[in-house]
Amino acid sequence: MAHAVETVMQHRTVLLEEAVDALLWRDDGVYVDGTFGRGGHSRGLLERLGPKGRLIAFDKDPQAIAEAAKIADPRFSIEHESFATLREALARRGIDRVSGVLLDLGVSSPQIDDPARGFSFRSDGPLDMRMDPTRGESAAEWLARATLEEMTEVIKDYGEERFAFQIAKALVARRADADRLGPLVSTRELASIVAGAVKTREKGKDPATRTFQALRIHVNQELADLQIALDVAADVLETGGRLVAISFHSLEDRIVKRFMQARSSAPAVDRRVPLRAHEIPEPPFKASRKIKPSAAEVEANPRSRSAIMRVMERVSS
Incomplete structure (x- = not known):
């Protein structure tokens, strides 16, 4: 199915199956695609979402918004805004928590090639x-x-x-x-x-x-928007929810890596105060190792070679 998506869009979605697998853990949840692009990840998510699931996408590019208009699915909606406006978009819909947020960062092939x-x-x-x-x-x-x-x-x-x-x-x-x-x-x-x-x-x-x-x-304002979106995504994830970020250069990946490391580390405690082992607070998030495209994907799509995907899961409230 991933091949069909890429053919229709004439754009190869990087780490498509890996991102959808990492993000979607319940088919009736509310998910966010922070960068719709040409819709590869969104379509992959919609294929696996149940009838009660919802997908909210974001993109600043009018061409991406026009592409999103082709998706006739009541579970899907899109905002013509930066993903930095995630909190406001959720508030307008009366949504407090989401099951997953995907951020596919950088510029898309159609944008580069035009x-x-x-x-x-x-x-x-x-x-x-x-x-x-x-x-x-x-x-x-x-x-x-x-x-x-x-x-x-x-x-x-x-x-x-x-x-x-x-x-x-x-x-x-x-x-x-x-x-x-x-x-x-x-x-x-x-x-x-x-x-x-x-x-x-x-x-x-x-x-x-x-x-x-x-x-x-x-x-x-890509890096400023990224920092805002990471903070908001972590705040609105429900327990079990995942944040998935795909970066294509070191500046983005460094921000994502440090953010996930900080959120998945145990809170600092005053060492002067005696604590029993069970009293030491556990971090509310767990971060996974980075994931890179397979050799087959890089061969088929050389632009994917620099991609790094990182995943963080909320394990407690």
């Missing part, structure tokens, strides 16, 4: 990078006003780029020549500027990779 979205340096397109092109500030607009220090910080922190200052300096120099060249508005020109500023190339990686990642994360 030059008009501006996510990729591989083909020329407008320098946009917004998950929702109808809201907020584009990458081009931010670059037109950001200071040297702001650019350096974003590219360094979100791209983990050691040449962040040199790239920012080149971008400021390009902006100073806007009267002659016009504003910086194309992905191809941005990639060219970055390539000229990066002195050492990583083998097998375009020099613009880290800068494009950094700008995308900043424009969409």
